[in-house]
Structures are given as structure tokens and as C-alpha cells.
Amino acid sequence: MKSNESKINNDFNKMLNTDQIQKEEDTPQKLFKEYKRFYETESFLEAIEMLTQIINKGFPAAEFEMGKHHYFGSEQLGIAKDYLRAFDYFSKAAFHGHAGALYYQGIMYLKGLGVVLDVNQALHTLNMAATQGEIEALDALGKIYQFGYSDILPDYKKAESYYKNAINLGYPPSMLNLALLLENQLRFEEAYELIIESAKHGFVGAIQYGLSTYK
Numbered sequence: 001m002k003s004n005e006s007k008i009n010n011d012f013n014k015m016l017n018t019d020q021i022q023k024e025e026d027t028p029q030k031l032f033k034e035y036k037r038f039y040e041t042e043s044f045l046e047a048i049e050m051l052t053q054i055i056n057k058g059f060p061a062a063e064f065e066m067g068k069h070h071y072f073g074s075e076q077l078g079i080a081k082d083y084l085r086a087f088d089y090f091s092k093a094a095f096h097g098h099a100g101a102l103y104y105q106g107i108m109y110l111k112g113l114g115v116v117l118d119v120n121q122a123l124h125t126l127n128m129a130a131t132q133g134e135i136e137a138l139d140a141l142g143k144i145y146q147f148g149y150s151d152i153l154p155d156y157k158k159a160e161s162y163y164k165n166a167i168n169l170g171y172p173p174s175m176l177n178l179a180l181l182l183e184n185q186l187r188f189e190e191a192y193e194l195i196i197e198s199a200k201h202g203f204v205g206a207i208q209y210g211l212s213t214y215k
Contacts, residue, residue: 028054028057028059028061028062029059031050031053031054031057031059032054032059032061032062032065034050035047035050035051035054035062035065038050042076044076044077044078047077048077048078048079051065051066055089058092060092060093060096060097060098060101061093061098063089063090063092063093063098063101064089064090064093064098064100064101064104066089067086067087067088067089067090067093067101067104068086068104070082070083070085070086070089071083071086071090071104082114083108083113083114083115084114085114086104086108086113086114087105087108087113087114087115088114089101090102090104090105090108091105094125097132099129099132099133099134099137100129100134102125102126102128102129102132102134102137103125103126103129103134103136103137103140105125106121106122106123106124106125106126106128106129106137106140107122107126107140109121109122109125110122110126110140110144110149119149119150119151119152123141123144123152126140126141126144127141130162130165133169135166135169135170135171135174136171138162138163138165138166138169138171138174139162139163139166139171139173139174139177141158141159141162142159142160142162142163142166142174142177142178142181143159143177144159145158145159145162146159146177146181156181156185159181160178160181160182163175163177163178163181164178167194170201172197172198172201172202172203172206173198173203173205175194175195175197175198175201175203175206176194176195176198176203176205176206176209178191178194179191179192179194179195179198179206182194192214195209195210195214196210
């Protein structure tokens with residue numbers, strides 16, 4: 001009798017351990033990797049099902065991914081461009097501090113896409129993303145202060161600072177953007193070096209500009 005009880009207990013313990021292992025394996029991080037695998041292998045039906053499943057778990061990277069699909073539209077996933085839904089997904093991810101989501105949220109505030117245009121909120125959100133090292137946010141802020149936007153007057157010092165921060169993180173487009181800013185200040189040698197560096201990183205815009213300007 002004791003032998004049978006011991007066997008039953010062992011069987012239940014095995015089932016409990018198996019269930020625990022399954023729960024540990026099905027983490028949002030693991031499921032998100034599975035979504036990426038499905039998407040990259042063009043298994044789009046499985047990809048959207050997996051992404052929806054992860055979003056229900058409240059995973060910021062998945063909310064950001066779904067936000068991008070709605071922002072740009074995804075024919076493969078059967079998602080139409082929808083700025084309202086994109087902003088909603090970005091906001092959920094941004095609430096958890098997702099830097100990429102904060103960047104897109106800032107751009108949408110800046111342009112009034114899916115939300116009421118609010119330049120002050122755009123600057124606030126973009127700066128939050130920039131503080132986390134989001135290079136596109138740094139570059140966007142550089143452009144805002146290089147050219148001015150709405151009530152924001154150009155501020156070349158601020159623009160240069162933002163561009164340099166993006167460059168320090170290895171962002172070739174900011175190298176070209178800063179070069180153009182320096183050219184306007186007649187700082188041609190510095191500008192040329194930046195264009196060459198951007199071109200070395202394979203940035204097509206820098207290569208084309210260099211060929212057309214520095215002959």
C-alpha cells in the first residue's frame with residue numbers, strides 16, 4: 001500500500017514539475033522570440049496570433065511592435081494603418097519606459113497623428129526617450145532645434161549637442177545632419193570629416209551628398 005502511495009506521489013510530483021517547467025518556458029520573452037521567428041520566416045498567421053497572445057500578458061516590447069505595425073500598416077499581418085491604435089499601443093509600452101515607444105509617441109504628438117498636436121508634450125516625450133539613449137529621438141531633437149518648429153526657434157548649440165550625443169552612439173544620419181549644420185556655420189573641415197565618417201558607415205545619404213558636393 002505504501003509502495004503504491006509513494007508511486008502516486010512521485011507521479012503527481014512529476015506532473016507538477018512538468019507544469020512548472022512549461023510555465024517557466026512560456027515567458028513573454030520566449031514567446032516574443034517565437035513571434036520574431038514566425039515573422040522572419042513569413043509565417044504571418046502564426047506571428048500575429050503569437051503577438052496578440054504576448055500583448056495580453058502586458059509585455060512592452062510586444063506592445064511597441066504592434067504599435068509599429070499599426071503606425072506603418074502591415075499587409076502581411078492584415079493590419080491597416082491606424083494612428084489611433086498605434087498611439088494607444090505606443091502609450092502602453094511608453095508607460096513602462098520603452099524608449100522606442102516614447103520616441104514614436106513624441107513624433108505623433110509633434111505631428112498630431114492619432115492624438116491632438118502638442119509640441120510641448122512632444123519635446124517632453126522625445127527627451128525622455130533621448131535620456132535612455134534612443135538615437136532616433138536624439139536626431140529628431142537635433143532637427144527640431146536646427147530648423148525650428150512651430151513656436152520653437154532654431155538653437156544651433158542645442159541641435160549640435162543632440163546630434164553629437166547620437167553620433168557618440170554611432171548613428172550615421174546624425175553625422176550627416178550635423179555636417180549640414182556646420183556647413184551653414186562655415187565650419188567646412190569639420191563638416192567634411194563627418195560626411196566621410198557617415199559614408200564609411202555605409203549611410204547612402206552621406207555618400208550621395210559627398211559625391212554631389214565635394215567633387
